[in-house]
Amino acid sequence: MLVGFEHIGTTSGDMDRTIAFYCGLLGLALRLRKPVPGGELAFLDAGGGMLEVMAPSAGATRSRDIPAGEAGMRHLTLAVSDVDALIERLEAADVDIVERPRPAQNPELIRRVAFVRDPDGIVVELIERAAGR
Template structure:
């Protein structure tokens, strides 16, 4: 029986920079940071209802690439906030690469408002805000 969503693993180029983004800017909690296998460094960060596993290879990593239209793969990571406008402003002020300003969501039956940015490694991040009468 499925118990829930556990985590997504991400390869990162610089674990300190990624932790600054996910913990300091997005508000996630650092669960653990430790050496991994073969000189890698690993950190788990929690959103409260799921985690990201950040793996920084000792050999380095290339910048992420978007999944091409028609190709299978992860298109973006989505996180929910109380206010997309406020989160977008804070990220923009922190120098984060912003992709799309806050707007009403196309899938309004699920979320109210969305915006997009990129994490330090180029992964597309969707910021969402549920409408006040939407269940969480």
């Protein structure tokens, strides 16, 4: 029986840069960081699940967007308390803003939404949840 969402795995070209983005700018908490064969592994706690980050010793190429007709993970979504304020903070840190804050297309679940890219090019959706969620 399902207990809950645990984690999603990503690859990073630079672990320090990834931790600075997700923990320093977005507020995730570093729970584990350790060397592993072939690189380094970290778990970043988002409150309702974790982001597992593998940084290969040889580095990694930048992430590519998944085309519309191809199966795959299109983005990672994080719920925040104030999308507009966070986007201002991310802009000041020169984060790549893909889409500025706007009302969500599914207001039954999400009030506001914005999209940014992490340091490796992964699209991160930032949302404010709808009332009652």
